[in-house]
Amino acid sequence: MHFIVFKMKKLVLFLLIIILFSNFISASLGISPATVEINFVPEAEHILRFSITTDNPTGELEIFLDGDFKEYASLSKTKLVGSGIIELEIKFPGAVDKPGIHKIMIGAKSSSSGEGVFGTVIDVRVPINIFVPYPGRYIEGRLNLPDGNVGEKIPVELQVINRGKEDLIVNIYIDFVEETGEVINRMTFEQAQITTTAEKYFREYLNTSDFRPGNYLARAIIDYGEITEINRTFRIGSLFVEIVNFTEELPKGGIKRYHIDIESKWNNNLGEVFADVNLSKDSESIVFRTPSVELEAWGKETLEGFLDTEDLEGEYSVTITLHYKDQKNSVSGVLLIKRSNFNMIIWFSLSVILLLMVIFILLRRKKSILTNKSKKKDEKK
Known part of the structure; x- marks a missing residue:
């Protein structure tokens, strides 16, 4: 009898949890597009369409506006039942005193549900970003280029946005600088005009055949009567895995872990990498191989092998040979195997x-x- 009562209590508790959280589980509300960007033009008008989606087809939604520019916007509807389309109309004034980013937020809010023990309210908002031009000349730029490998052609993209009220003539070049500070390549572009609030992309491929592996700086210079400089670091890789560190001392006695820290200098995944380790002392020689690891582009990993030190003692010469992509490279060092201080004590x-x-x-x-x-x-x- 007690067992049946216990089972009934568990069932009631389970059902209660389902009832309490059913509103949270089913709660889903979304607005698309997720963001909108508009340049401010005096007295311009815009009509934007937003899709409101919900998983409750009979639920009532409240549609509202927020943000510092909400006074210039109006909605086609302020209520929805289930999913639907809302139109938002924007009428800009003749002038705005404060330049920069302003926002209108369109939001949807589900009404509190009387079903269940707790009512739930979901509030979703998406921004409409409105950029008001700065007086005079004002440029923003974004420089994008990925890491690459020696010999590859790397895509370079410079986005230039005229955020000022004046139309601009721009002259652009990009310098590529080694870690020593030496400029080893310059990419130039034709002179271009960018009208107020407009943007332009400057694209070219960088040939890295004459580059050495390493870290570089791309420095874009935008001359529009004033100078704007945009910097971006990038890496040029080669098919090489560096042995950064390895075990140099182990206590004598039993099987010990031997670690090798490695780092890829290649801009592609290398797949499996493993190492052969050779210990030698006088005429004695011991060889073991580590399990392989997957090494991603520019990745760092630790190879781990196992060495039985029971019959070993003293200083051994070590040669570590890495194997990857039909390539290999080696480093040499020393491994000291000694009785532990604890044993000596x-x-x-x-x-x-x-x-x-x-x-x-x-x-x-x-x-x-x-x-x-x-x-x-x-x-x-």
Whole structure:
């Protein structure tokens, strides 16, 4: 009987949890597009369409506006039942005092549900970003280029946006700079006009045949009567995996872990990488291989091998050979295998204890001999 009651309690608790959280589980509300960007033009008008979606076809939604530019916008509807389309109309004024980014937020809010123990309200908003031009000349730019490998052609893209009220003539070049500070390549573009609030893309491919592997700086210079400089770092890789670090000391006794830290200098995934490790001392030679790891572009990993040090002691010459993509490279070093300090402490402690025991036994024997001699003298008297 008690077992049945216990089961019933668990069932009731489970059903209660479902009832309490059913509103949260089913709650879903969205607005698309997720963001909109508009340039401010005095007295311009825009009509935007937004799709409101919900998983409750009978639920009532409240549609509203927010943001510092909401006074210039109006909605075709402020209520929806289920999903639907809303039109938003924007009428800009003749002038705005404050330049920069302004916002209108369109939001949808589900009404509190009376079903269940708790009502839930979901509020979703998406921004409409409105850019008001700065007085005079004002440029924004974005420089994009990916990492690459030696010999590849890397796509270079410079986006230039005229955020000022004046139309501009721009002259652009991009310098590519080594870590030493030396400019090793310059990419130039034809002179271009960018009207107020407009943008233009400058695209070209960078031939890296004469580049060396390493880190570089791309420095874009935009001359529009004033100078704007945009910097972006990037890497040129080669098919090489660097051995960054490796184990140099191990305690003697048992199977120990041997670690090798590696780093890819290649802009593509390398797949499996493993290492052969050769230890040598006098005529003795030991070889073991690590399990492989997957090495991603510019990735870092640690190879781990296992070495039985039970019969090893002293300094060994080490050669580590990495294998990857039909390539290999090696480094040399030293591995010191020595008795652990803990073992030495134990042996030292045991030696001291043994010595004390010997001294104690000798002292007792000496005392015993002296006592016997004293007794013999007393008997003679």
